[in-house]
Amino acid sequence: MKQTLQSYLIDFIMENQKKYYRIAYCYVKNKETALDIVQNTIVKVLENQDSLRKKRAAKTWIYQILIHECLNELRKTKREIPCEPEQLGEDFYKEKFYDGEEEVLFEAINILPEKQKTVILLHYYEYLTLKEIAAITETNLSTVKTRLYSGLKKLKTILKEEIE
DSSP states (O other): OOOOHHHHHHHHHHHHHHHHHHHHHHHHOOHHHHHHHHHHHHHHHHHTGGGOOOGGGHHHHHHHHHHHHHHHHHHHHOOOOSSOGGGGOTTSOOOOOSTTOOHHHHHHHHHSOHHHHHHHIIIIISOOOHHHHHHHHTOOHHHHHHHHHHHHHHHHHHHHHHHO
16 A cells, blocks of 8 residues: 555654654744744645655655744744743753753854754764765755754864863
């Protein structure tokens, strides 16, 4: 029995929903907003499923929509944290980014420019290839490589300063 495109997409989304949430949360740093972004992404995927030509392209296509939704939310809200996290007290909700990862590393990644941050998150935490990232970000492969290496260089500098 051949699986329909819609049922394939639904299964694929269900398998990867935690990954989508983690990416969205890394961008917006708010649980409810991240969940909204994932929900909007899923709605757009299902509404536009006819534009997906090949099932094997679903992974990059969905990530592309997710990243666009994250960036649109950031542009739309331009949120600033009104005070330092330490001032919010122990009851402040703090989301775990990725299991086993140090908070310092994520703070450093979040300092990076959005384009470098995207490449690093997708490559090292979602295990996407540079070719897949190029498709998601709609950029040239060499541009993705440049963003990755310049982002890693900046990350190294940030972490070195943090240690000192």
